[in-house]
Amino acid sequence: MPTTVEIPKEKWTGKVREVTLGATPSNGGTRGREVVVGGEATLPFLHFEGAIPHPPVVAVEILDRYPDDWAAPLKEVWGDVMKDPAAWARKAEELGAELIMLKLTLNESGAADGARAADVVKAVLGATTLPLIVRGPGQAEADNAMLVPVCEKAAGERIAVGLCEDKNYRTIVAAAMANNHLVIASTPIDVNLAKQLNILISDMRMPMERILMDPTTGALGYGIEYTYSVMERLRLAALSGDSMTQQPMICFVGEESWRQKESRVGQGVPAEWGDWHHRGVIWETVTAVALLEAGADIVTVRHPKTLELVQSTIQKLMAS
Amino acid sequence: MPLSGLEIYKLLPKTNCKECGFPTCLAFAMKLAAKQAELSACPYVSEEAKQALAAAAAPPIRLVTLGTERSFSVGNETVLFRHEKTFYHEPGLALRVKDTDPALEEKVALVDGFSVERVGMNLVMNALAIENASGDAGTFAGAVAKARAKTKLPFILMSDSPDAMKAALEKEGGMKPLVYAASDGNVEAMAALAKAHGASLAVKAETLDGLAALTEKATAAGVEDLVLDPMPRHLAGALAAFTQLRRLALKKNFRPLGYPIIAFAGNGANSPEEETIAAAQAICKYAGIIVLDHFDAADVYALMTLRQNIYTDPQKPIQVSPGLYEINSPKPGDPLMVTTNFSLTYFSVAGEVEGAGKPAWLLVTDSEGMSVLTAWAAGKFDAEVIAKAVKNFQVESKINHHKIIIPGFVATISGDLEEELPGWEVLVGPREAVDIPAYLKLWQ
Numbered sequence: 001m002p003t004t005v006e007i008p009k010e011k012w013t014g015k016v017r018e019v020t021l022g023a024t025p026s027n028g029g030t031r032g033r034e035v036v037v038g039g040e041a042t043l044p045f046l047h048f049e050g051a052i053p054h055p056p057v058v059a060v061e062i063l064d065r066y067p068d069d070w071a072a073p074l075k076e077v078w079g080d081v082m083k084d085p086a087a088w089a090r091k092a093e094e095l096g097a098e099l100i101m102l103k104l105t106l107n108e109s110g111a112a113d114g115a116r117a118a119d120v121v122k123a124v125l126g127a128t129t130l131p132l133i134v135r136g137p138g139q140a141e142a143d144n145a146m147l148v149p150v151c152e153k154a155a156g157e158r159i160a161v162g163l164c165e166d167k168n169y170r171t172i173v174a175a176a177m178a179n180n181h182l183v184i185a186s187t188p189i190d191v192n193l194a195k196q197l198n199i200l201i202s203d204m205r206m207p208m209e210r211i212l213m214d215p216t217t218g219a220l221g222y223g224i225e226y227t228y229s230v231m232e233r234l235r236l237a238a239l240s241g242d243s244m245t246q247q248p249m250i251c252f253v254g255e256e257s258w259r260q261k262e263s264r265v266g267q268g269v270p271a272e273w274g275d276w277h278h279r280g281v282i283w284e285t286v287t288a289v290a291l292l293e294a295g296a297d298i299v300t301v302r303h304p305k306t307l308e309l310v311q312s313t314i315q316k317l318m319a320s
Numbered sequence: 321m322p323l324s325g326l327e328i329y330k331l332l333p334k335t336n337c338k339e340c341g342f343p344t345c346l347a348f349a350m351k352l353a354a355k356q357a358e359l360s361a362c363p364y365v366s367e368e369a370k371q372a373l374a375a376a377a378a379p380p381i382r383l384v385t386l387g388t389e390r391s392f393s394v395g396n397e398t399v400l401f402r403h404e405k406t407f408y409h410e411p412g413l414a415l416r417v418k419d420t421d422p423a424l425e426e427k428v429a430l431v432d433g434f435s436v437e438r439v440g441m442n443l444v445m446n447a448l449a450i451e452n453a454s455g456d457a458g459t460f461a462g463a464v465a466k467a468r469a470k471t472k473l474p475f476i477l478m479s480d481s482p483d484a485m486k487a488a489l490e491k492e493g494g495m496k497p498l499v500y501a502a503s504d505g506n507v508e509a510m511a512a513l514a515k516a517h518g519a520s521l522a523v524k525a526e527t528l529d530g531l532a533a534l535t536e537k538a539t540a541a542g543v544e545d546l547v548l549d550p551m552p553r554h555l556a557g558a559l560a561a562f563t564q565l566r567r568l569a570l571k572k573n574f575r576p577l578g579y580p581i582i583a584f585a586g587n588g589a590n591s592p593e594e595e596t597i598a599a600a601q602a603i604c605k606y607a608g609i610i611v612l613d614h615f616d617a618a619d620v621y622a623l624m625t626l627r628q629n630i631y632t633d634p635q636k637p638i639q640v641s642p643g644l645y646e647i648n649s650p651k652p653g654d655p656l657m658v659t660t661n662f663s664l665t666y667f668s669v670a671g672e673v674e675g676a677g678k679p680a681w682l683l684v685t686d687s688e689g690m691s692v693l694t695a696w697a698a699g700k701f702d703a704e705v706i707a708k709a710v711k712n713f714q715v716e717s718k719i720n721h722h723k724i725i726i727p728g729f730v731a732t733i734s735g736d737l738e739e740e741l742p743g744w745e746v747l748v749g750p751r752e753a754v755d756i757p758a759y760l761k762l763w764q
Contacts, residue, residue: 007564046563047556220622232402262621272434273617312594313597316556319556
């Protein structure tokens with residue numbers, strides 16, 4: 001007698017919010033296209049259970065200056081375009097990036113130069129048709145000093161700015177709201193803190209459709225399991241109808257992965273670690289893939305080969 | 321899936337005869353549910369109740385063990401998401417080698433000997449899959465014999481032909497291999513071979529119905545240690561099928577599919593990188609055995625690291641014991657560094673100091689297994705904790721100076737620490753372990 005197995009499906013009551021990055025001329029910006037993320041009504045890539053209207057996307061990370069401290073394989077592969085953020089962004093677009101993530105840094109004397117930051121953002125916007133994500137150096141005062149002029153200069157472009165943290169979010173949220181941008185709410189691997197920051201930001205009357213969540217990324221071998229599990233918990237909460245967890249998630253994979261010894265060091269490491277350049281790419285790719293399986297909507301990467309590998313993986317996972 | 325006390329109560333005689341030693345049947349049922357009593361204490365229990373309780377006590381995903389000397393076990397998982405409890409049995413990693421491959425012995429030796437240390441653990445490959453690509457029983461058996469001469473790793477014997485499988489099993493050495501695979505046409509013959517050789521048996525079918533039908537035939541033939549191959553056609557299909565199997569076993573307690581899953585990462589991959597990606601997905605999402613078609617050290621190291629991460633118990637971060645560690649035989653005048661007892665932190669720091677070839681004292685505080693920044697944020701790695709560790713581990717009796725190097729990430733506690741340790745000089749070291757060798761070169 002043949003067995004008939006019933007496919008087990010969950011009946012989710014909630015879904016992830018849709019968030020649109022970038023604005024085309026008809027929406028008040030100059031971008032060539034808009035990128036919508038979110039909208040999932042099921043767990044990652046489970047097409048048999050619910051709708052996944054938008055694929056996750058891959059952003060390429062660039063810096064506002066030559067990245068002296070980046071690992072040699074990255075400097076080799078990008079070459080001279082790294083000396084000019086606009087050229088770098090253009091090259092990333094040619095290679096198929098769906099978003100550009102520009103990280104702003106302090107100048108040589110350790111100061112936050114807001115006017116220069118705004119000029120770099122303007123130049124990058126001019127060089128690429130892609131929507132833009134802009135991050136400050138990660139120190140409260142410097143972030144505010146740089147991101148406010150950036151938001152003003154890029155008014156109407158619907159860039160995503162961050163990072164907003166519980167100790168420093170008001171100034172960035174206000175500047176983003178006033179200029180029709182999005183914000184990235186960043187919390188240290190904790191469901192409740194993530195919810196709380198979303199609440200605080202929406203209390204400032206920022207629409208929820210303009211908030212991305214950064215759960216804090218741990219790289220492969222360096223805490224990825226914490227990020228992985230907090231993302232699964234956030235996504236399960238979102239699908240179960242908890243409104244304040246329904247923001248799309250962004251993971252800064254390239255930055256974290258290439259910071260680790262496996263990616264940074266080529267000499268004096270065990271032979272079992274394999275080829276350095278390949279290891280760096282695989283470390284970044286495996287980190288990205290694992291976090292996509294946990295619910296990432298945007299992953300930022302540094303290496304062009306990772307961009308290619310992660311995009312083709314997403315394409316395969318979206319084929320139902 | 322364990323029954324609740326009330327569910328057990330319904331199966332008992334409900335006579336409150338007290339012969340079991342408990343005042344009522346309900347009290348006895350509650351003790352049974354808590355596993356503090358044995359059902360045999362009830363003299364009047366029915367056969368039906370015995371069977372129901374035995375079935376409920378069996379794990380929803382069977383534990384299957386491959387190998388003898390270098391054995392590994394998979395299955396017995398209890399959750400869909402690691403945060404709900406933990407994932408227990410790391411998936412075994414195997415390399416597939418064809419029986420026609422002239423480099424077979426070389427590859428066997430490579431897989432056998434590969435080992436890489438990470439946070440104090442040796443990460444290794446677990447099995448070798450030998451495929452009957454020749455279609456010839458003699459060639460297959462010959463390859464298995466050659467491989468067995470090189471390794472004690474368990475084998476996954478891959479052939480659709482019962483004759484070839486029989487020949488290979490005779491040369492395999494009785495080390496509890498996995499017979500791959502039984503399908504519609506050969507399940508009786510393959511099950512008989514597995515049973516005769518004490519092997520576990522993989523069943524393969526493209527539908528869940530097909531798999532369930534095969535496992536029922538195999539168990540009817542007396543083979544209990546089964547492994548499932550749902551033969552996914554692509555990455556999304558593998559994720560869907562593996563998720564459905566795990567859910568059916570755990571949420572529906574569906575016995576015919578309550579077995580570990582085998583994944584062939586190379587099937588459908590267009591490049592070695594794509595295969596590594598498929599294997600990474602299989603580690604996260606529910607595979608019990610993962611077979612690779614290529615062996616690249618960097619890829620395998622990354623996959624082993626992911627496996628270690630995903631299978632770490634979320635309730636128990638890997639820790640080392642707090643204490644004063646000696647690295648490269650330090651003398652009293654050598655540098656003293658302090659860090660937390662999160663394993664990764666300890667091994668990163670200790671590894672860099674060792675690698676730098678500089679002798680040093682490494683004071684490891686009890687920070688509940690948290691990394692430097694996390695522990696600091698939680699108040700588990702502050703001036704008080706460090707000062708206490710300096711006293712508890714009698715640091716002053718081992719060294720002849722009063723300088724302590726703290727991690728760069730907690731530079732802000734310097735002042736507090738100088739107050740807690742009067743007469744000491746607090747030096748701020750680098751933020752990242754990888755920068756320690758450069759820092760130690762400058763240490764006076």
